[in-house]
Amino acid sequence: MSSLAALKPRESFVPAIREDAIPLLEPELRRIAQMLDADAGIHLSMEKTSLVHSRLIKRLKMLKMDSFKKYCNFVDSPDGKTERREMLMSLTTNLTRFFREAHHFEHLVKEALPPLLERAKKGERIRIWSAGCSNGQEPYSIAAIILSLLPEANNYDIKILASDIDCHMIAHGNRGLYAESIIEKMPAELRTKHFELVDTPDGKMYEASHKMKSLISFRELNLNAPRWPMRGKFQIIFCRNVVIYFNLETQVVLWERFKQQLCGPGYLYIGHSERLTGPAVDLFENVATTTYQLTSLK
Ligand SMILES: C[S@@+](CC[C@H](N)C(=O)[O-])C[C@H]1O[C@@H](n2cnc3c(N)ncnc32)[C@H](O)[C@@H]1O
Known part of the structure; x- marks a missing residue:
């Protein structure tokens, strides 16, 4: 199922972090959500802009990319397969504990x-x-x-x-x-x-x-x-x-x-x-x- 359909109506896009030199805008956040859903079944809320931004900005800097649009185009292309996995791993939550629950x-x-x-x-x-x-x-x-x-x-x-x-x-x-x-x-x-x-x-x-x-x-x-x-x-x-x-x-x-x-x-x-x-x-x-x-x- 596409993540666009998965987005609940009440989930409104939280604006990109404007003061940052590389903003994350709604179309790119939606593309990232769609890829995460397709690859791992993970639902990404449109309210998670700053979390996605803070986790992926490091990847952009490492790849010397100056926009999320370029990053999305790359991870959505055959050459970007490895980076797409890195993106997915950057966005998963790994919180755990010995003898949790x-x-x-x-x-x-x-x-x-x-x-x-x-x-x-x-x-x-x-x-x-x-x-x-x-x-x-x-x-x-x-x-x-x-x-x-x-x-x-x-x-x-x-x-x-x-x-x-x-x-x-x-x-x-x-x-x-x-x-x-x-x-x-x-x-x-x-x-x-x-x-x-x-x-x-x-x-x-x-x-x-x-x-x-x-x-x-x-x-x-x-x-x-x-x-x-x-x-x-x-x-x-x-x-x-x-x-x-x-x-x-x-x-x-x-x-x-x-x-x-x-x-x-x-x-x-x-x-x-x-x-x-x-x-x-x-x-x-x-x-x-x-x-x-x-x-x-x-
Ligand atoms: C919050 S941790 C939970 C760890 C442990 N089960 C616990 O309760 O402490 C969730 C884990 O699920 C993994 N995960 C997320 N999507 C997955 C998928 N589609 N297939 C396999 N593992 C996935 C994440 O990488 C992450 O390490």
């Missing part, structure tokens, strides 16, 4: 993981997907919980797929390095068990343990792509604080695709301000706060 991790510990880990011990394949994982704090939180319940988890067929559209986030997740200010919010016991203080060119950082890293595969993946590369299904899917940025049509399609990707009676964890919509609603039972269990295998 703690009730999901409590549910993992008490309900979802114990039976799955028992099955893993009997040789079954257990797969968990962190879809829209940002810089890895969500999948590392899941890995830490798995290792606290089953310290020898690496000996079994247990894997977490951590995917994001943003290759910079995937690279960060793969490195597994986090600043002290980020790590210190984690419970002390988990921090000392699963992270090691290391020297890096950027100063002292905490690095995720080898045990945690080897439970996770980080992959670049656009949830809005017509096909996903995974063949097997998942027992658990985390997709939190991602679809909130998508238009409604994209959300409805995505819930249905997650249902296809789950094996029953799998769990789907979504963000605090997200809701299941469309036909998928009847296929899941709401078993805890923003926690859904697949009930129908139709």
